[in-house]
Amino acid sequence: MTAIVAPRTLVEVRGLRRTFDLSKPWLNRMIERSGRVSLTAVDTVDFSIREGETYALVGESGSGKSTIAKIVVGLLAPTAGSVTIDGTEVWGRKTAEEERRMRRKIQMIFQDPYASLNPRWRVGTIIAEPIAAFGLITDAKDRVARVGELLSLVGLDPRDAVKFPHEFSGGQRQRIAIARALASDPKFIVCDEPTSALDVSVQAQVLNLLRDLQQRLGLTYLFISHNLAVVRHMASRVGVLYLGRLVEEAPARELFAEPKHPYTRMLLDAVPDIDMEGKERLAIAGEIPNPVNPPPGCHFHPRCPMAMDRCRIETPRHNGAGNASVLCHLYD
Amino acid sequence: MTEATLSVRNLRVEIPTRRGVLTAIDDLSFDIAPGEVLGMVGESGAGKSITGSAVIGLLEPPGRVAGGEIRLAGERIDNLPPERMRHIRGKRIGMIFQDPLTSLNPLYRIGDQLVETILTHQRMTSGEARDKARRLLEEVGIPAAETRLSSYPHQFSGGMRQRVVIALALAADPELVIADEPTTALDVSVQAQIIALLKRLCAERGASVMLITHDMGVIAETADRVCVLYAGRLAELGPVREVVKHPQHPYTIGLMAAIPSLSGDPDAALAQIPGSMPRLGAIPPGCAFNPRCTFAFDRCTAERPDAYPAGASRAACFLHAPDRPYAAPPDVLAAARTAGIRLPAPMDEAGR
Numbered sequence: 237m238t239a240i241v242a243p244r245t246l247v248e249v250r251g252l253r254r255t256f257d258l259s260k261p262w263l264n265r266m267i268e269r270s271g272r273v274s275l276t277a278v279d280t281v282d283f284s285i286r287e288g289e290t291y292a293l294v295g296e297s298g299s300g301k302s303t304i305a306k307i308v309v310g311l312l313a314p315t316a317g318s319v320t321i322d323g324t325e326v327w328g329r330k331t332a333e334e335e336r337r338m339r340r341k342i343q344m345i346f347q348d349p350y351a352s353l354n355p356r357w358r359v360g361t362i363i364a365e366p367i368a369a370f371g372l373i374t375d376a377k378d379r380v381a382r383v384g385e386l387l388s389l390v391g392l393d394p395r396d397a398v399k400f401p402h403e404f405s406g407g408q409r410q411r412i413a414i415a416r417a418l419a420s421d422p423k424f425i426v427c428d429e430p431t432s433a434l435d436v437s438v439q440a441q442v443l444n445l446l447r448d449l450q451q452r453l454g455l456t457y458l459f460i461s462h463n464l465a466v467v468r469h470m471a472s473r474v475g476v477l478y479l480g481r482l483v484e485e486a487p488a489r490e491l492f493a494e495p496k497h498p499y500t501r502m503l504l505d506a507v508p509d510i511d512m513e514g515k516e517r518l519a520i521a522g523e524i525p526n527p528v529n530p531p532p533g534c535h536f537h538p539r540c541p542m543a544m545d546r547c548r549i550e551t552p553r554h555n556g557a558g559n560a561s562v563l564c565h566l567y568d
Numbered sequence: 569m570t571e572a573t574l575s576v577r578n579l580r581v582e583i584p585t586r587r588g589v590l591t592a593i594d595d596l597s598f599d600i601a602p603g604e605v606l607g608m609v610g611e612s613g614a615g616k617s618i619t620g621s622a623v624i625g626l627l628e629p630p631g632r633v634a635g636g637e638i639r640l641a642g643e644r645i646d647n648l649p650p651e652r653m654r655h656i657r658g659k660r661i662g663m664i665f666q667d668p669l670t671s672l673n674p675l676y677r678i679g680d681q682l683v684e685t686i687l688t689h690q691r692m693t694s695g696e697a698r699d700k701a702r703r704l705l706e707e708v709g710i711p712a713a714e715t716r717l718s719s720y721p722h723q724f725s726g727g728m729r730q731r732v733v734i735a736l737a738l739a740a741d742p743e744l745v746i747a748d749e750p751t752t753a754l755d756v757s758v759q760a761q762i763i764a765l766l767k768r769l770c771a772e773r774g775a776s777v778m779l780i781t782h783d784m785g786v787i788a789e790t791a792d793r794v795c796v797l798y799a800g801r802l803a804e805l806g807p808v809r810e811v812v813k814h815p816q817h818p819y820t821i822g823l824m825a826a827i828p829s830l831s832g833d834p835d836a837a838l839a840q841i842p843g844s845m846p847r848l849g850a851i852p853p854g855c856a857f858n859p860r861c862t863f864a865f866d867r868c869t870a871e872r873p874d875a876y877p878a879g880a881s882r883a884a885c886f887l888h889a890p891d892r893p894y895a896a897p898p899d900v901l902a903a904a905r906t907a908g909i910r911l912p913a914p915m916d917e918a919g920r
Contacts, residue, residue, distance in 0.1 A: 296755035296756060296757065297755055405844045406844075407844055408844075435611035435612055435782065435844075435845075436611065436782070436784070436823060436826050436827050437611065437822060437823055437826045437840065437841040437844070437845075438611075438844055439826070439828075440826035440827075440828075440838040440839065440840040440841075441840045441842075443828070443838055444837050444838055444840055447837065462755070462756065463828075464756070464830065465785075465827070465828040465829055465830050466828050468828065468830060468834050469828040469834050469838065488834065489834070492830065492834075502757060503756060503757060504830070505760075506756050506757045506759065506760040507756055507785065507830060508759070508760065508763070508783065508785030508786045508788065508789045508790075509785050509788070509789075509829060509830050509831075510784050510785055510788045510812050510824065510827055510829060511788075511829055511830065511831050523725050523726070523727045523728075523755075523757070523758050524755065524757075
């Protein structure tokens with residue numbers, strides 16, 4: 237896998253921020269004399285993904301991983317910051333033609349294959365939709381042939397094109413979703429928890445398929461998951477999110493062998509593993525605080541076993557050399 | 569040996585549908601010893617939750633127990649009238665469900681719900697019950713228990729809510745606790761806390777636990793023994809270490825190899841079992857796993873295997889069948905041996 241990693245950067249995320257306004261309606265605010273309430277889902281996140289690489293974002297619920305995915309594919313506008321894919325700004329001004337060219341390069345695979353496929357469309361129509369939308373193949377016969385090709389690529393039978401989604405199991409549906417994502421010849425695919433709705437034996441099939449397709453087609457993935465074992469298996473680089481901030485970023489091997497941020501260490505410790513080697517567990521304290529009102533300074537300090545006085549006041553900066561970085565005062 | 573807390577024998581659960589009767593659980597037998605944690609694992613549709621519902625008599629109609637028997641400390645409970653079953657439920661068997669928000673009434677304060685449960689099953693004054701409720705909340709690790717008694721469920725976070733549910737399940741000091749995916753709705757860091765809590769409290773009270781989950785990691789860290797289900801049938805049952813480290817049923821072998829782990833080579837492809845679990849209406853004849861099994865031979869498609877002894881476990885697979893005349897072909901036996909299956913002794917000699 238490492239052999240195809242080219243030094244060229246394909247996706248560049250700079251200073252990404254997104255806040256949501258949770259305020260009550262104007263009249264309620266006036267009567268109850270309450271102010272505006274806003275939630276910072278993504279707080280100044282920077283990262284870049286090189287071509288042919290799998291960049292994984294991990295985090296618990298409320299960490300902002302899905303918000304980042306939506307901004308990167310262009311489904312949700314950022315409050316501040318930029319996303320550049322292959323030299324084009326996703327949220328910049330551009331002509332319709334430029335927009336089309338950029339959109340073709342990005343595709344997304346969603347978590348729930350029961351919700352992401354239209355139950356009234358035949359599989360062939362579902363997969364042919366991106367081809368038709370981008371006007372890639374105009375001849376109907378060629379289009380059918382291309383759909384068949386895509387179905388065999390993901391390990392299904394080309395004859396499955398005439399069936400409806402309900403005739404397939406969860407794993408097969410996720411394969412259909414992958415075939416649809418591949419239909420526009422994308423360079424970059426965002427996988428948002430692609431296997432969390434699947435059983436383990438089927439999860440292995442889909443993960444192997446995604447890796448295999450990456451090697452064959454030179455794809456770049458942004459892989460979003462809460463499952464650290466799956467991330468370890470898929471990613472070349474990993475970013476760990478906590479309450480909207482990227483607290484640690486490192487090559488996958490490094491991160492799993494030598495986690496630096498106390499939160500990463502705690503997460504890795506908490507995963508129940510089938511290995512049963514009787515590992516020492518750090519007692520975990522507390523739960524994720526309410527993101528509407530996160531703790532000041534370092535967001536993690538109330539749960540951190542190593543917290544110092546300055547952690548409660550001062551927001552840490554990114555520390556680190558080369559391709560690893562950690563957001564923690566311990567490494568200042 | 570002391571009497572098992574829960575003993576299930578040849579359980580059969582059927583669900584009549586318009587297109588015929590589906591067998592959701594087929595000939596399932598297992599025991600849970602006092603103080604033991606038995607893990608129930610399997611993929612979705614394998615029948616884990618239905619087994620739990622059958623034990624507490626809450627099978628959703630039209631599902632019904634069509635055969636076999638369920639005994640709680642020696643007493644048959646599968647044929648009790650609903651009124652008597654109601655007294656057992658909550659008092660002698662506690663339940664913990666996946667989603668803590670749906671198992672608590674959103675309109676009642678936590679304290680009132682706890683007191684109601686305690687008073688239903690135990691004779692005491694409401695003052696004593698309230699005192700007990702406070703102690704329960706303290707035991708499950710809820711800070712400021714006294715004031716939290718008058719909070720509503722929505723004022724708790726997910727993990728704290730699950731702690732309240734555990735307190736409710738333990739309120740009447742049950743002999744058996746059925747925990748159906750107790751941590752699936754929680755984040756990883758909270759999950760570990762809840763599992764540790766559940767394990768500690770049940771050990772202190774000597775309660776047996778039936779832990780239903782699809783997460784093999786949770787089972788590996790919590791259970792004493794594990795029961796692997798496949799298509800409503802028992803695949804393998806044995807001590808957790810044996811089943812995880814030396815699985816004896818081809819399905820369990822495939823399942824263990826398919827789980828991404830935090831150790832091992834991350835670049836190696838995951839082992840995968842071809843295909844997926846059959847739907848209840850389309851279970852193949854013979855062994856339910858035979859179309860996906862690499863070791864299948866002619867007997868597997870013709871007959872249904874019993875649970876044969878396999879090392880310290882029991883596995884429903886003909887590779888472990890002690891009767892030699894029907895033995896598998898030598899190449900299958902050799903492959904099985906390389907995969908770590910401990911073949912029964914006489915066949916092992918024949919293989920050599």
